[in-house]
Amino acid sequence: MTNSLIRPYRPSDALALWQVIGPAIRAGDVYAVPRDMAEADALAWWAAGDHQAFVHEREGEVVGSYFIRPNQLGGGAHVANAGYATRLDARGQGVARAMCEHSQEQAAAQGFRLMQFNFVIASNVGAVTLWQRCGFSIVGTVPEAFSHPRLGYVDAHIMVKRL
């Protein structure tokens, strides 16, 4: 039986987190951040400021991570936003789905009423399908919002779920 848990990110996870998010940032095909972002900047983007980061550990090893944060301030602060990443060699094994469910529980427990993804790149079909299976709906699509390194301009979806 696999020994898995999802727990808050700690600074000592930095190297393991980079191994999770680094390849995806360098590939430039799923996150709207610079492909050549320095490692320190990437870690700060993911896990500092108003982001609360968590890691998914399996057999004591970090195989995925997510963050949640308020999507807006003031009158929009009851809507959570989140980002997810799974280490390349751990994909297709339910890691992202488990993190998505955990993030919704965390957000609900903190009083958020909705969760919104602002920028789900349409060519990332695996993610779109998974979020739909997790109960998220596409509420809008921005045409050609993302310049994909191989596909050119592709659409980005806004996806929402009530918590």
Added chain:
Amino acid sequence: MTNSLIRPYRPSDALALWQVIGPAIRAGDVYAVPRDMAEADALAWWAAGDHQAFVHEREGEVVGSYFIRPNQLGGGAHVANAGYATRLDARGQGVARAMCEHSQEQAAAQGFRLMQFNFVIASNVGAVTLWQRCGFSIVGTVPEAFSHPRLGYVDAHIMVKRL
């Protein structure tokens, strides 16, 4: 004939800018920022960091302001975002429309291909209608995304225009 121009914001415009954005922030019904935000924080939000701010001057007096910025980084950096504010006593006189047109010219000249508004509060019917007249389309609506001080939870639209 009215003597109007739109020009880059300067630090010496700070007091005039606060007179434009302050009442709207304190009313808490159009921007997703804290209603009780300190003046210095509000000015920094509007006109610092990656925001390029402009002011609309009429007869030498600042009656409106807007900012543009990249809506995302990396592969999303070709989409501009913008925010607009018109001083209470100058509303209904074409100030916002002139700023919207100016902002599109600025964004296009800087190489942005689209402009996206992430959070147009549905109860702000004047804004929704004006942006539609300026060529923006509602590409999505997030249900109950904004807690309005009088109306309770109201929807927020995502609006987009190709430049």
